[in-house]
Amino acid sequence: xxxxxxxxxxxxxxxxxxxxxxxxxxxxxxxxxxxxxxxxxxxxxxxxxxxxxxxxxxxxxxxxxxxxxxxxxxxxxxxxxxxxxxxxxxxxxxxxxxxxxxxxxxxxxxxxxxxxxxxxxxxxxxxxxxxxxxxxxxxxxxxxxxxxxxxxxxxxxxxxxxxxxxxxxxxxxxxxxxxxxxxxxxxxxxxxxxxxxxxxxxxxxxxxxxxxx
Amino acid sequence: xxxxxxxxxxxxxxxxxxxxxxxxxxxxxxxxxxxxxxxxxxxxxxxxxxxxxxxxxxxxxxxxxxxxxxxxxxxxxxxxxxxxxxxxxxxxxxxxxxxxxxxxxxxxxxxxxxxxxxxxxxxxxxxxxxxxxxxxxxxxxxxxxxxxxxxxxxxxxxxxxxxxxxxxxxxxxxxxxxxxxxxxxxxxxxxxxxxxxxxxxxxxxxxxxxxxxxxxxxxxxxxxxxxxxxxxxxxxx
Numbered sequence: 001x002x003x004x005x006x007x008x009x010x011x012x013x014x015x016x017x018x019x020x021x022x023x024x025x026x027x028x029x030x031x032x033x034x035x036x037x038x039x040x041x042x043x044x045x046x047x048x049x050x051x052x053x054x055x056x057x058x059x060x061x062x063x064x065x066x067x068x069x070x071x072x073x074x075x076x077x078x079x080x081x082x083x084x085x086x087x088x089x090x091x092x093x094x095x096x097x098x099x100x101x102x103x104x105x106x107x108x109x110x111x112x113x114x115x116x117x118x119x120x121x122x123x124x125x126x127x128x129x130x131x132x133x134x135x136x137x138x139x140x141x142x143x144x145x146x147x148x149x150x151x152x153x154x155x156x157x158x159x160x161x162x163x164x165x166x167x168x169x170x171x172x173x174x175x176x177x178x179x180x181x182x183x184x185x186x187x188x189x190x191x192x193x194x195x196x197x198x199x200x201x202x203x204x205x206x207x208x209x210x211x212x213x
Numbered sequence: 214x215x216x217x218x219x220x221x222x223x224x225x226x227x228x229x230x231x232x233x234x235x236x237x238x239x240x241x242x243x244x245x246x247x248x249x250x251x252x253x254x255x256x257x258x259x260x261x262x263x264x265x266x267x268x269x270x271x272x273x274x275x276x277x278x279x280x281x282x283x284x285x286x287x288x289x290x291x292x293x294x295x296x297x298x299x300x301x302x303x304x305x306x307x308x309x310x311x312x313x314x315x316x317x318x319x320x321x322x323x324x325x326x327x328x329x330x331x332x333x334x335x336x337x338x339x340x341x342x343x344x345x346x347x348x349x350x351x352x353x354x355x356x357x358x359x360x361x362x363x364x365x366x367x368x369x370x371x372x373x374x375x376x377x378x379x380x381x382x383x384x385x386x387x388x389x390x391x392x393x394x395x396x397x398x399x400x401x402x403x404x405x406x407x408x409x410x411x412x413x414x415x416x417x418x419x420x421x422x423x424x425x426x427x428x429x430x431x432x433x434x435x436x437x438x439x440x441x442x443x444x445x446x447x448x449x450x
Contacts, residue, residue, distance in 0.1 A: 020313055022350040126311050127319035128329060148323075162312060166354060201307035208272055208302070209321050209369070210295035 020125050027069040027123040032132035035120045042116040052104035059112045066115055069123050076118060083114045121158055130155045152211060156202065167194045215247040215269055215376065215406065219278030222264050240264045241428045242278055247406065249419035253435065254408045255442050256424035262408045265424060266380045269406055270298035282376060299369035303381040305361035314340055314364050315349040321368040339371040359390025366397065377403045383411055412439045
């Protein structure tokens with residue numbers, strides 16, 4: 001279907017990064033703690049594994065995990081598009097500077113980590129993630145930091161991804177409506193202001209719900 | 214029971230001539246005891262209505278005087294007050310911080326120290342009560358404005374507060390959703406403090422406070438209160 005024919009409006013954000021997609025797959029059933037450890041291991045392996053074949057194999061493994069989590073391919077590709085573009089640019093630069101093997105290793109590593117993060121956030125509910133983080137961060141209590149508050153901050157940061165992208169979309173539309181779509185100032189300034197305003201209103205909403213107490 | 218005793222809100226506005234800090238009074242001293250089931254607060258934009266509402270659950274603390282809810286001072290027992298007083302904002306997008314409906318209500322329930330299964334059960338029950346049972350897993354951004362406001366209400370009421378403060382909860386809604394939310398609010402067992410521009414809803418309350426230029430200029434019978442407000446705004450029918 002051509003772009004002209006595909007006139008259905010899409011929501012501001014429908015990708016899996018930061019957005020839970022309900023399901024009953026093994027990854028949905030796996031505890032948030034185990035998935036967080038898995039994500040950390042993937043990140044570590046990306047750093048440790050050397051050579052293009054190892055990087056591609058790791059990417060393939062995470063892709064299989066994403067497929068087994070029942071994530072919609074179109075949504076995954078949409079959310080990964082900026083990373084794929086970034087990986088392409090970085091890969092080309094590395095190819096020019098250090099050769100094809102390093103280029104593949106770096107680009108695949110980047111995509112692997114983001115895809116793994118997508119899988120974790122798409123298969124884990126925020127409140128379950130919050131519980132797991134709260135337990136994992138419990139030792140922080142000994143240095144005077146409330147684990148639940150720190151966990152809430154981390155969970156909110158992860159879940160802010162769709163909201164921030166929605167804000168960027170609104171700002172872009174507002175700039176377009178005024179014929180300013182090519183003005184970086186008309187895009188960046190309101191986006192920054194709205195993001196700060198959203199952070200403040202989120203803080204106020206959390207305070208009103210007694211979550212910072 | 215909500216008690217305000219000389220509750221005043223002031224703010225520094227910056228440094229004026231001679232290096233003195235200038236102080237703006239956002240709400241002049243308010244003294245009243247609210248025991249009625251439905252209390253409406255009406256007034257012009259920027260008159261101090263929202264500040265008055267925010268005093269009640271400690272989002273704003275009085276610069277002078279005291280605010281107590283069921284005997285608990287918002288200044289010294291803020292956390293305990295917020296456990297008793299739920300707050301609904303005008304814009305539900307400001308209130309809903311989690312990506313899906315069930316997760317957002319789950320977040321509200323976090324402070325109750327329930328197990329994950331209990332939280333989930335209560336969250337789904339709250340959604341079902343507000344007719345959002347089939348929206349549990351839907352991303353919040355995909356809900357309509359009315360559904361978002363219902364979700365915000367559900368999230369607040371899931372924790373079973375004794376008092377509900379609503380800051381213009383129907384301002385952004387169309388007539389149908391406004392009617393739905395009004396009906397829900399009127400059917401609640403909780404004491405409700407409703408800040409509103411909807412004069413029909415205000416007239417149905419048990420008591421009305423009219424706020425004008427940072428002062429409570431009327432406190433009493435709803436119909437008289439609405440008439441006073443109309444006079445102030447020079448809006449006559």
